[in-house]
Amino acid sequence: MTCVTKRLIAFAAVACASVLLLAGGAWARRITDMTGRVVAIPDTIETVYAASPPETMLVYAIDPMLLAGLNFPLKDKYIDAHTLNLPVIGGYFGQGKTPNLEALVALNPDIVIGRKSNPLSGKFEAFLRKFNIPVANIVIDRLDQYPEAIELLGHIFGRESRAKELADYTRKTFARVKAVTASIPAEKRVKVYYAEGNDGLRTEGGASIHAELIPLAGGINAHHGGVLTRYGKEKVTLETVIAYQPEVIFVEQPDFYKRIYSSDGWKSIPAVKNHRVYLVPRRPFNWFDRPPSFMRILGLKWVADILYPDRYDWDMEQECREFFHLFLQKDISAQDARQLMSAS
Numbered sequence: 001m002t003c004v005t006k007r008l009i010a011f012a013a014v015a016c017a018s019v020l021l022l023a024g025g026a027w028a029r030r031i032t033d034m035t036g037r038v039v040a041i042p043d044t045i046e047t048v049y050a051a052s053p054p055e056t057m058l059v060y061a062i063d064p065m066l067l068a069g070l071n072f073p074l075k076d077k078y079i080d081a082h083t084l085n086l087p088v089i090g091g092y093f094g095q096g097k098t099p100n101l102e103a104l105v106a107l108n109p110d111i112v113i114g115r116k117s118n119p120l121s122g123k124f125e126a127f128l129r130k131f132n133i134p135v136a137n138i139v140i141d142r143l144d145q146y147p148e149a150i151e152l153l154g155h156i157f158g159r160e161s162r163a164k165e166l167a168d169y170t171r172k173t174f175a176r177v178k179a180v181t182a183s184i185p186a187e188k189r190v191k192v193y194y195a196e197g198n199d200g201l202r203t204e205g206g207a208s209i210h211a212e213l214i215p216l217a218g219g220i221n222a223h224h225g226g227v228l229t230r231y232g233k234e235k236v237t238l239e240t241v242i243a244y245q246p247e248v249i250f251v252e253q254p255d256f257y258k259r260i261y262s263s264d265g266w267k268s269i270p271a272v273k274n275h276r277v278y279l280v281p282r283r284p285f286n287w288f289d290r291p292p293s294f295m296r297i298l299g300l301k302w303v304a305d306i307l308y309p310d311r312y313d314w315d316m317e318q319e320c321r322e323f324f325h326l327f328l329q330k331d332i333s334a335q336d337a338r339q340l341m342s343a344s
Helices: 003-022 053-062 101-107 121-129 143-157 160-182 238-244 254-260 295-307 316-327 334-340
Strands: 029-032 038-041 048-050 111-115 135-138 191-195 248-251 277-279
Touching (some): 029 143, 053 160, 121 135, 160 295, 160 316
Parallel strands (some): 191 248
Antiparallel strands (some): 029 038
16 A cells, blocks of 8 residues: 555544534535536535646636636736645646645645536546535536526525626626627628647647637638647648738737747738738636636637727727626726736
8 A cells, every 4th residue: 555545544534523523504505516416515514625727727716716826837916815825736727737636635625616627527526526526517618608607606605696607707707709700791890810839730620619709700811621639729720821821910929929020831811911910818727728718718808899889889908907807807098908918
């Protein structure tokens, strides 16, 4: 028996003893998660661990003080100080990454928030069951599932009023953008290429969650028929991108953004010739993609405004400040907002 196994058994004994002491009403609540399962949870939730970054960031938006651990270190002036100092437990976020289970058990959160789409969720939940740590799953594979997920988490955490405010904002954003995009004829839709990687030659297919904002904002993903995988980042050639003739390019990597206007191969592309290349804002979390988070709600406005500036009467600077006030509980200046979007 390894030392790690011995320690986990010891943790299990402590956890079981705690449950016996708390028996008799402390777990009286039953909630139905977004996969339809009924889950018994503590009456009061004070500490939360989320299994991967999208869930962690959503918990953060509702109440950062609930988080007990992180999936990866966070460093940004727009992040709450309490959160910056939390222990890093790891999580499920692709390429074989998994949480430190021993550290998670030691953390002993009141609840774990997960996603059913995680391929290891069954084993993960079975493990946590031994320690009487409940798991509630949300479904946020598409951005339009966020309002329901926000409201469910608000109910679980006892933050219903806060969650309603965030969900209402999100629904209004969808409704506004949807109304505009519905009025754009097919022949007027902007063709977009999403440039990932240090050479800009990784991208996402039309159905990928990593490029979801393009069709939501009324654009046409130039790599429409790409190969769909969960990780994405499909390799393409420069000749392929040139053949696509995109009118707008969104760039993932700052280093590539600095080079794209001076790179010979890219100069013939309409987006480059017309200076319609935009570096995706990434503070405090990426507005467009990895990891896909609630920041894409603001990102949807940013993309829609770039693609069709004449069809929106909003001020993106003000929209940015309002979003940060509401979702991140940070009051930022107009200069801050401009800097966040400065590369665009």
